Amino acid sequence: MAETDRDLSDFENLFRAARDQHAVLPQDLEDRIIADGLQVQRSRLSVAAPRVRTVGRWKLLLDVLGGWPAMGGMAAACAAGVWLGLAPPQALPDPMQLVQAGESNWLVDDDLALAMVEE
Incomplete structure (x- = not known):
């Protein structure tokens, strides 16, 4: 599956050459990048309103x-109340x-109204 006996010396030479070569950014490109960033x-500063x-x-x-x-205490009290209720x-x-x-008769007015209807 995995071949571990590959010869990677060509790649190593290319990577070493790339590491040794230093790229120089042209000055006018650097100035344009900085101007664009500013x-x-x-x-962004002018658009951003204070929050x-x-x-x-x-x-x-x-x-x-x-x-x-306090919310923890109220939750515990609620749980205890449900437990004691059940x-x-x-x-x-x-x-x-x-x-x-x-x-089952909670309202006295119902009895009075019923008595008035029966008469």
Whole structure:
């Protein structure tokens, strides 16, 4: 597959000759390159407007709530609340039993309206 017995001395000689030869850039070409670069720099400076850094709504909300440490505490409290709501310990009453044990008639006005219709 891989031939390791290649004779690369011709390539080495060419590379050595290329390394020894120093290319000289003509002065007029160098001046044109520098002038072009300066022109591009000036055009970018004139076009670029100062940026106004705006703070997003999520960042403001995060700052109002107290930053990332407070968000970590709120996430832990939320997880604990969900856990206690789904699987409460024996000392706490089951919230679903409390909801089901309550009256289904929450509005007294409905009873009054029903009594008025029956008469």
